[in-house]
Amino acid sequence: MTSTHGTPAANGRWSREADVVVIGAGLAGLTAARELVAAGKSVAVLEARDRVGGRLLNHDLGDGRVTEIGGQFVGPTQNHILALAKEVGVATYQAAVPGERVYVHDGRARRFSGHTPPDLFALPDMGIALARIEQAAGKVPPAAPWQAPNARDLDGMTYETWLRKAEITGDAVDLINIFLNSAYGGEARDASALFSLWYVSTFGDETHPGTMERGTGTSGGAQDSRFVGGSQLVAIRMAEELDGRVHLSAPVRRISQDAGGVTVISDAGDWRADQVIVAVPPLLASRIVWDPLLPPQQDQLFQRLPFGTLMKCVAVYDTPFWRAEGLSGMGLLRGGSPIREMFDNSPPDGGPGVLMGFLGGKEWRKWAHRPAGERRGAVLRSFAQVVGERAFDTVDYVEQDWTAEQWTQGGPTSVAAPGVLTEYGEWMGRRFGRVHWAGSEFSPYWNGFMDGAVRSGEHAATELLHQS
Numbered sequence: 001m002t003s004t005h006g007t008p009a010a011n012g013r014w015s016r017e018a019d020v021v022v023i024g025a026g027l028a029g030l031t032a033a034r035e036l037v038a039a040g041k042s043v044a045v046l047e048a049r050d051r052v053g054g055r056l057l058n059h060d061l062g063d064g065r066v067t068e069i070g071g072q073f074v075g076p077t078q079n080h081i082l083a084l085a086k087e088v089g090v091a092t093y094q095a096a097v098p099g100e101r102v103y104v105h106d107g108r109a110r111r112f113s114g115h116t117p118p119d120l121f122a123l124p125d126m127g128i129a130l131a132r133i134e135q136a137a138g139k140v141p142p143a144a145p146w147q148a149p150n151a152r153d154l155d156g157m158t159y160e161t162w163l164r165k166a167e168i169t170g171d172a173v174d175l176i177n178i179f180l181n182s183a184y185g186g187e188a189r190d191a192s193a194l195f196s197l198w199y200v201s202t203f204g205d206e207t208h209p210g211t212m213e214r215g216t217g218t219s220g221g222a223q224d225s226r227f228v229g230g231s232q233l234v235a236i237r238m239a240e241e242l243d244g245r246v247h248l249s250a251p252v253r254r255i256s257q258d259a260g261g262v263t264v265i266s267d268a269g270d271w272r273a274d275q276v277i278v279a280v281p282p283l284l285a286s287r288i289v290w291d292p293l294l295p296p297q298q299d300q301l302f303q304r305l306p307f308g309t310l311m312k313c314v315a316v317y318d319t320p321f322w323r324a325e326g327l328s329g330m331g332l333l334r335g336g337s338p339i340r341e342m343f344d345n346s347p348p349d350g351g352p353g354v355l356m357g358f359l360g361g362k363e364w365r366k367w368a369h370r371p372a373g374e375r376r377g378a379v380l381r382s383f384a385q386v387v388g389e390r391a392f393d394t395v396d397y398v399e400q401d402w403t404a405e406q407w408t409q410g411g412p413t414s415v416a417a418p419g420v421l422t423e424y425g426e427w428m429g430r431r432f433g434r435v436h437w438a439g440s441e442f443s444p445y446w447n448g449f450m451d452g453a454v455r456s457g458e459h460a461a462t463e464l465l466h467q468s
């Protein structure tokens with residue numbers, strides 16, 4: 001098949017053909033489509049939303065400036081997203097701004113330099129915790145965590161249970177939860193120990209084993225850099241290159257395979273293809289109607305990979321006023337604050353000033369249903385604890401609740417509870433007839449991150465090209 005021209009079907013809907021239909025125009029789907037077009041395939045990308053980028057979303061600040069309200073940070077060893085961005089002409093800049101950070105514990109704010117918050121009770125245990133996490137994560141194979149030597153034991157308990165068994169105290173668990181709150185929209189008690197240690201093992205590449213430091217770090221870590229023009233620009237540029245092959249507002253409802261090909265039924269018409277790449281989050285893939293049904297083990301796996309709960313709260317100011325006071329805008333907050341981690345999220349030229357805080361996990365559960373004005377007040381009080389009372393003088397305030405997005409339903413990534421990886425993990429990216437899988441959740445490196453999404457798209461395209 002080579003034609004991408006539509007012909008009216010008997011039922012009056014437009015039926016179209018392509019070698020490959022890619023479902024989902026996030027980084028994974030667009031990367032796969034780009035690779036396939038380069039290999040000479042005819043490709044159609046069907047995207048449910050009226051925009052590309054999926055979990056990447058720029059917020060317009062006016063005058064051509066943006067800040068991100070979805071995924072945004074990149075760093076060393078994330079070579080696939082960095083190379084892709086370079087190819088499509090999107091530059092990076094250093095995310096961290098000079099200045100001190102602020103640690104707020106039970107309402108008391110303390111400025112500090114470097115990465116280590118000044119907490120005498122938590123720090124000794126934190127050192128032990130990091131060493132134990134590093135050692136245990138080192139034994140989890142990134143491509144097959146269920147094959148870790150003690151996989152069944154680790155998958156039989158939550159991460160919190162594992163941390164406590166390793167004699168890590170509540171203070172250190174609290175600090176780890178600050179990271180998990182932003183990293184997977186949850187707490188140590190929400191995920192299996194195996195999943196969490198695997199997640200750490202993916203913070204690297206083929207030659208650099210994953211480390212907690214790389215995952216949590218700013219300069220030199222996963223929060224090292226941002227994209228000039230916002231991360232969504234990478235997706236927008238890819239869609240432009242795909243030149244008319246991306247079809248928006250086309251949610252796919254049904255996928256039927258037969259001996260001759262695949263029929264994909266979307267709200268924007270039906271498509272016929274030789275092969276399909278499904279690049280939507282696993283839980284959403286399980287909600288498509290499948291004919292024949294997905295292998296039950298794969299379907300069970302996808303049903304068991306829900307997203308965490310995460311909202312980004314963004315306050316915009318005339319200027320990043322905190323910088324003049326020697327503050328970086330970065331804050332770590334403990335003890336009931338809705339925001340537990342926050343950053344200076346200003347555009348590269350430093351104006352306007354933008355503060356971004358993560359409201360996730362148990363704080364999301366507490367705050368998401370409260371009146372917007374009450375939540376905004378609480379968020380700005382958190383910001384004020386870090387940068388002072390001027391935090392209330394906003395020119396704009398935006399919230400992006402990813403749980404309220406029909407085509408994502410949570411964020412930032414899918415999280416596995418105990419039992420999932422060992423019982424079903426091997427079904428993760430297993431090809432289903434003419435259907436191949438992509439998405440950041442399918443990557444052995446930087447799983448759940450932009451780099452993982454790009455890697456998974458490349459992998460799906462390679463798998464498809466080499467088997468046909």
Ligand SMILES: Cc1cc2nc3c(=O)[nH]c(=O)nc-3n(C[C@H](O)[C@H](O)[C@H](O)COP(=O)(O)OP(=O)(O)OC[C@H]3O[C@@H](n4cnc5c(N)ncnc54)[C@H](O)[C@@H]3O)c2cc1C
Nearest residue numbers: 024026027028048054055071072073252411412440448450
């Ligand atoms: C708040 C937040 C912060 C994050 N921070 C970072 C960060 O700093 N650094 C980082 O590297 N990563 C971060 N991430 C994660 C990163 O954004 C994702 O891992 C990555 O963008 C996922 O890309 P994807 O293509 O796999 O999936 P998605 O971006 O989810 O794309 C899937 C696409 O499929 C579409 N779709 C779904 N169902 C259907 C259907 N039935 N039919 C048609 N289309 C459908 C969706 O609309 C979507 O466009 C963050 C994510 C969030 C939400």
